Amino acid sequence: MENIRELFQVMTRRFGLLNKNCCSINDVDISLVQSHILYEINKREYSSMQQVAEVLGMDITTFSRQIQNLVKMGLVKKTPLPEDRRVYTLSLTTEGKFITTTIDQEINRYFxxxxxxxxxxxxxxxxRSIKLLNECMAKTSLCCNPLVISR
Structure with missing residues (x-):
């Protein structure tokens, strides 16, 4: 039988998922996590921070730090909701949209x-196989949780 872990290890390396930065655009270095965040904000513009963090499966504290970095980089805008100023919605700045579009184009060219x-x-x-794998991963209780190994 194939060593499935080995297949995924190799694929992870070939995708560059272990690289510190996924891309550099106009001298702006974007990490893989930041790339995922920008992608989701672009898909769900004006969603709350909590909504985007949940979609990505990130705890809100880690997500907030990443958002602060993206705001400092001038890529993301945080806007408080007028009816509840504790809730912030997220949107991309013009530069954020440019970076996100450029990453999309590069990834599409790669594929x-x-x-x-x-x-x-x-x-x-x-x-079809990737879609099936994603569907099955969504059904397992083990997906997206850190490994807990006991002896």
């Missing part, structure tokens, strides 16, 4: 290059 080495059938099979 186009990867899929260019496959037949249309192989590409569809891989995409």
């Amino acid at each position: 186009d290059d990867v899929f260019s080495n496959m037949t249309e059938f192989e590409k569809e099979t891989v995409i």
Whole structure:
């Protein structure tokens, strides 16, 4: 049987998921976590900080620190809700939208290059398999939790 962990270890390295920064655009270094945050804010503009943190599976304290960094970088805007000033909504600045669009274009170009080495059938099979894996991961109680190993 295939060593499934090894397959995922190699894929993680090839995606660059272990790199400190996922990309550098106009001398702005973006970490992988920041890239995920920007992507989700772009998808859910004007969502609350809590909503975006939940989608990403991040605790609010860690998420808040990342947001503060993105605000300092001029990529994200935090706006208090007029009806409840304790709740902040998030949106991308013009520079944040540019960075997010540039990352999307680069990632899409990467996947186009990867899929260019496959037949249309192989590409569809891989995409179907990834969708199935994502669905099954969502159903397990072990997904997205840190490993707790006891002896």
